[in-house]
Amino acid sequence: GENVEQHPSTLSVQEGDSAVIKCTYSDSASNYFPWYKQELGKGPQLIIDIRSNVGEKKDQRIAVTLNKTAKHFSLHITETQPEDSAVYFCAPKNSGSARQLTFGSGTQLTVLP
């Protein structure tokens, strides 16, 4: 099965700074790489994803980059705001498998005003 490691486990940044979270996976068949955001007291919600035929994807202040050779992908948040404070999870997947997502252990991001 997929072995997923996510770093760092906690991250504090000043408002306006950038944040980067890295996810390393083991299954070379993984070809779908989503990031989920979980706000306090809520379920996770997809914020951005990337497929293996793409190296980078941006959506306003967030971006995901993929290095398939090294088997890792990263979430980048620029110009951080207090509402970015949350727990972020990666969940790499082989889209050809019926098995549901294997999540990383999560990163608690705190944006300090």
Place this chain on the structure above:
Amino acid sequence: NAGVTQTPKFQVLKTGQSMTLQCAQDMNHEYMSWYRQDPGMGLRLIHYSVGAGITDQGEVPNGYNVSRSTTEDFPLRLLSAAPSQTSVYFCASNPTDVGSYNEQFFGPGTRLTVL
């Protein structure tokens, strides 16, 4: 659409009691899953279903049963609750899975405490 709904939001059980966590979705999704979330461990898959009448085990299935009699509902049963089952439980659904790339939609969670 209400999306994915879960009941109850909170529950306290005594060791050995049984109960059912309810999950329903109104998006006509084929796939439904149950995860548990423990501090520092992310979300771990308990059971999942690829359609009505079909279920399979995830990473941590022991102590839990599921069934899928309709597309909409996917209840999770705790047969004899143990303190190790104290956790937050999330139900999720997605339209299809194999051969496609799909967002999972999560419910708001049920916080379960077993004394």
